[in-house]
Amino acid sequence: MFASLFDFTFSRFITTQLARVLDALAMVASLVYAALMGAAISQEVGTILGVIAGIVAFAILLLVARVLIEMTIVLFRIAEQTRDIAATPNRMAESPRETVKV
Helix, strand or coil: CHHHHCCCCCCCCCCCCCHHHHHHHHHHHHHHHHHHHHHHHHHHCCHHHHHHHHHHHHHHHHHHHHHHHHHHHHHHHHHHHHHHHHHCCCHHHHCCCCCCCC
16 A cells, blocks of 8 residues: 555555545544534533534534545546456457348
């Protein structure tokens, strides 16, 4: 993975390798933000509403982060598969075409 950081031709993608780390960081960041938000709301409105708001905020942030990471991975996989398809020889050109006689 470290060699991919210095690949200036961008032939290997590092984002797909970092997906687990990015997901863990998103989970920790969502938890911290939700805890701070829940604490702030609990001081203003009440403890129960603060806890509920923190849980809801955590779930929403985690869901959004997960969807964004998955979308990014899908885009990179499409790019990799497109590169592989472009690298294969054209099989249609090799096979003889059948002509229909009228």
